[in-house]
């Protein structure tokens with residue numbers, strides 16, 4: 001089966017986020033960017049399906065600026081066969097990305113589409129669900145387990161009360177959680193080979209999709225700084241401090 005994986009270029013998870021002084025967004029100037037960690041897990045899962053003889057071809061797709069091609073090359077180095085960059089300099093919202101992915105899916109006709117549970121930049125956790133809604137396909141979200149059984153997928157979802165098992169008919173949308181697998185690091189020879197794998201560039205317009213934002217960001221603020229803690233010497237002092245805190249709140 002053909003597997004399509006959506007990968008997003010985001011600020012690396014080790015970077016300390018800086019908000020722009022005009023509060024319009026996050027400063028990405030001279031900041032290390034990487035593949036969204038959840039999408040790394042999605043690519044790894046696709047490669048494992050290929051190694052198991054279940055997936056026949058893996059296509060990685062990214063919607064974003066020219067530099068998102070670096071993210072696609074990472075997916076190719078891990079084992080994807082080809083890549084599609086849907087080039088736009090617009091900051092895309094989940095619905096726009098879902099519409100773009102639907103257009104790519106209409107052309108490529110994959111049986112399985114893997115996405116991350118969420119992108120760590122906006123933490124929306126929406127794109128996979130919107131895509132499944134647009135296509136009318138089965139969906140399994142926040143997966144920590146995924147096995148194929150003939151024309152079905154058996155998936156395990158991470159939910160608040162524990163785990164949930166679902167059987168999905170193919171074609172299906174699956175969004176993956178970090179527990180699903182431990183992604184491999186691409187080897188140097190594979191990074192070199194990835195440079196020669198096909199990477200096609202298209203635009204949202206050529207796919208007939210309008211990606212203009214529907215939301216206006218009013219302002220972006222850093223989280224409030226935590227107040228410094230206070231050391232106390234005795235339990236009695238602690239109790240007195242707690243009493244005072246309760247009275248003053």
Ligand code: AMP
Pocket residue numbers: 006007008009036038039061062063064092094097114115116117118119120122123124125126127128
């Ligand atoms: P979100 O709904 O923004 O939290 O993103 C969930 C998942 O959708 C991500 O983990 C990606 O797999 C996919 N996704 C979101 N934005 C993009 C994008 N610009 N390009 C490719 N995939 C994306």
